[in-house]
Amino acid sequence: MAQQVRGIRTRGAILEAAAEVFAQHGYHGASIAQILERAHVTRGALYFHFSSKEELVQGIFAQQVTEQGYPPRTYKLQELVDEAMALACRLPQEMMLRAGAKLAMEPQLQELMDDGPWEAWAQRFAEVVAVAKTHGEVYPHVVPDDLGHFLVSSWIGAQVVSEMTSGWKDLEQRISMIFGYTLPSIALPAIFAQLDFGPDRGTRVLDEVRESVGG
Numbered sequence: 410m411a412q413q414v415r416g417i418r419t420r421g422a423i424l425e426a427a428a429e430v431f432a433q434h435g436y437h438g439a440s441i442a443q444i445l446e447r448a449h450v451t452r453g454a455l456y457f458h459f460s461s462k463e464e465l466v467q468g469i470f471a472q473q474v475t476e477q478g479y480p481p482r483t484y485k486l487q488e489l490v491d492e493a494m495a496l497a498c499r500l501p502q503e504m505m506l507r508a509g510a511k512l513a514m515e516p517q518l519q520e521l522m523d524d525g526p527w528e529a530w531a532q533r534f535a536e537v538v539a540v541a542k543t544h545g546e547v548y549p550h551v552v553p554d555d556l557g558h559f560l561v562s563s564w565i566g567a568q569v570v571s572e573m574t575s576g577w578k579d580l581e582q583r584i585s586m587i588f589g590y591t592l593p594s595i596a597l598p599a600i601f602a603q604l605d606f607g608p609d610r611g612t613r614v615l616d617e618v619r620e621s622v623g624g
Contacts, residue, residue: 420458423448424472427465428508436466436515466512473509473526480617483603485541486596489534490588490606491614493564496530497584498611500568501577510568527565531557546600556595563587582608 426448430439441462445452459465479495482488500506509526535557541547567583588606596604 416458419450419454423450423455423458424465424468425504428469428504431466431469432504432508432511436462436512469505469509469512470526472505473529478618479614480621484546484600485537485544486546486592486600487604489537489541489560490592490604490610492533492537493560493588494581494584494606494611495614496564496611497568497581498615500580514569527561530564531561533557534560546597547595548597551595560587560591563591581611585610 423444427439427444429447430443433439434443439462441452441455444465445455448455459468479488479491482491496506500510513526531554535553538547538551538553538556542551542553564584564587567587568577568580571577571580571583585606585608588604592601592604592606
């Protein structure tokens with residue numbers, strides 16, 4: 410059991426180091442030597458868990474969509490907003506997410522993505538919208554898969570512009586604006602009036618999660 414725990418920790422340390430190096434240098438600028446130095450592991454230990462740089466990238470992509478344990482809400486649309494806004498809050502703070510976002514934008518890596526983190530998020534959002542539709546929260550014309558992909562495409566665009574113009578300082582504001590213009594066209598008026606998509610929504614949701622864990 411102790412050996413298994415050490416293996417999990419070593420694998421996690423390697424992925425974290427790889428994320429830091431990829432986020433700083435990109436895929437082609439990163440080297441295995443840099444990752445080894447950052448992770449403080451031997452070459453043998455790295456290759457025991459990952460046989461190549463490509464597998465490291467796939468490991469980082471696999472970490473992009475995780476169950477964060479966000480609190481359940483009265484409306485599924487609010488849960489959708491909470492996840493998207495919390496992601497906007499987390500991206501500048503979490504190296505794994507930053508590396509995944511950078512790597513996902515590299516055209517040369519598209520064949521490694523297996524649809525990648527963007528498709529995984531689109532599917533996640535579509536699942537939430539589908540449940541919201543069964544609950545009568547959205548208009549009948551809403552197609553969950555289409556909306557999931559639209560939201561992710563909008564999110565990516567906001568993320569790219571925000572990184573280039575402010576180093577992600579205004580990312581939450583930009584995602585809030587996306588919901589401000591999108592939600593009225595999909596949510597029934599009585600539901601929309603009760604949704605909270607303020608620019609600090611992600612921060613408040615994450616604070617709530619931390620308080621529940623700490624409590």
